[in-house]
Amino acid sequence: MEKINIILVGFGHVGRAFFELLKTTYDACQFRYGLQLELRGIARQKGIMLLSSTQKVLSPSYFSEGELDNLDDWIKEITISDLLNEFNQGVLVDCTPSNLTSGEPGLSLIRLALEKGWHVATASKGALVLKPDELKDLAKEKGLVIKASAAAAAALPTIDVGQRALAGTEIMTMEGILNGTTNYILTRMAGGLDFNQALKEAQEKGIAEPDPSIDIDGWDTAAKMIIIANEVLDSRIKLSDVQVRGIRGINRDIMEKANSLNKILKLFGKCYQEKAGSPWKIEVGLALLERHHPLAMINGTSKGIVFYTDTMGWIAVSGGQSNPKGAAAALLKDIISIYRP
Numbered sequence: 481m482e483k484i485n486i487i488l489v490g491f492g493h494v495g496r497a498f499f500e501l502l503k504t505t506y507d508a509c510q511f512r513y514g515l516q517l518e519l520r521g522i523a524r525q526k527g528i529m530l531l532s533s534t535q536k537v538l539s540p541s542y543f544s545e546g547e548l549d550n551l552d553d554w555i556k557e558i559t560i561s562d563l564l565n566e567f568n569q570g571v572l573v574d575c576t577p578s579n580l581t582s583g584e585p586g587l588s589l590i591r592l593a594l595e596k597g598w599h600v601a602t603a604s605k606g607a608l609v610l611k612p613d614e615l616k617d618l619a620k621e622k623g624l625v626i627k628a629s630a631a632a633a634a635a636l637p638t639i640d641v642g643q644r645a646l647a648g649t650e651i652m653t654m655e656g657i658l659n660g661t662t663n664y665i666l667t668r669m670a671g672g673l674d675f676n677q678a679l680k681e682a683q684e685k686g687i688a689e690p691d692p693s694i695d696i697d698g699w700d701t702a703a704k705m706i707i708i709a710n711e712v713l714d715s716r717i718k719l720s721d722v723q724v725r726g727i728r729g730i731n732r733d734i735m736e737k738a739n740s741l742n743k744i745l746k747l748f749g750k751c752y753q754e755k756a757g758s759p760w761k762i763e764v765g766l767a768l769l770e771r772h773h774p775l776a777m778i779n780g781t782s783k784g785i786v787f788y789t790d791t792m793g794w795i796a797v798s799g800g801q802s803n804p805k806g807a808a809a810a811l812l813k814d815i816i817s818i819y820r821p
């Protein structure tokens with residue numbers, strides 16, 4: 481049995497879902513993978529909570545209802561750096577917010593973890609799309625890995641498919657519907673709503689954020705496509721390299737025009753080379769899809785990706801829960817695959 485130290489940073493929607501998942505899968509991870517995943521501590525803005533082991537956390541009496549929200553238990557006197565020093569290696573799980581402008585707090589956190597010899601599994605996107613060179617080089621130099629499935633469409637397998645299932649092929653192009661919010665809005669607009677009605681409905685259902693700019697302006701799609709490309713194609717694309725257009729301002733006329741052409745309008749991320757051997761490019765924008773396109777029927781909050789290869793034809797993957805539980809499951813998958821490659 482291999483004992484793996486886990487430090488969780490961020491205890492919001494995804495962090496909590498990951499915490500619950502770790503508890504419910506603790507025995508299964510031992511039985512199926514020979515991995516004892518020991519949660520040593522949780523860090524958030526409010527402070528740090530030290531945990532002796534996941535096994536102890538599993539005991540029903542360890543945390544009574546609401547105890548995790550008792551601020552007295554979150555210590556301010558120690559830092560994440562202290563926590564990493566306390567245990568000898570493991571995985572830092574980053575569930576902090578995605579900031580696509582500064583990359584923080586994920587950037588400093590990932591740097592710190594790698595410097596101290598810890599692998600990283602991250603749900604946050606900022607650092608990976610702003611500083612891919614630095615982080616890849618640092619991980620390589622230290623012989624560590626940064627796993628980012630949770631940041632790259634989470635429950636939808638994207639990086640794993642490109643890296644493993646398609647090993648040995650040449651991937652020529654990747655296309656993805658990678659943002660549930662915009663796909664939901666476009667699906668509802670195809671059903672007759674106008675943009676504002678569809679956005680309002682998405683916000684009321686908790687699908688869209690109160691400030692939906694990152695999603696509707698295409699930046700979330702761009703970030704996910706960059707993370708997938710940089711892993712699968714070993715490219716070093718940054719957010720500033722990408723041409724991004726979102727769905728803001730589209731109206732019923734455009735939807736009706738698409739309908740009259742018997743096509744389907746989707747927000748699409750595309751990664752391609754102008755010719756073989758030239759640098760990879762990513763573009764995000766509205767695309768008019770033929771009805772037989774592999775992603776044309778991805779509706780609502782669903783996501784999908786299609787890989788066009790030289791020897792296997794096209795391979796499309798779709799589905800996966802678009803919620804914190806799905807993101808938590810992607811983090812767990814990444815941890816397992818670090819130790820059971």
Ligand SMILES: NC(=O)c1ccc[n+]([C@@H]2O[C@H](COP(=O)([O-])OP(=O)(O)OC[C@H]3O[C@@H](n4cnc5c(N)ncnc54)[C@H](OP(=O)(O)O)[C@@H]3O)[C@@H](O)[C@H]2O)c1
Nearest residue numbers: 490491492493494524525526577578585603604803804807
């Ligand atoms: N929600 C989803 O379905 C989903 C799916 C895939 C990926 N993601 C990504 O997962 C990440 C987390 O999302 P979420 O919805 O769980 O966010 P959230 O609910 O806003 O939680 C963020 C957490 O990060 C903590 N935090 C913020 N700044 C910190 C810092 N400097 N040091 C330590 N902790 C800090 C916060 O601490 P406090 O609790 O003390 O405020 C909070 O616990 C984001 O990057 C998001 O893009 C989310």
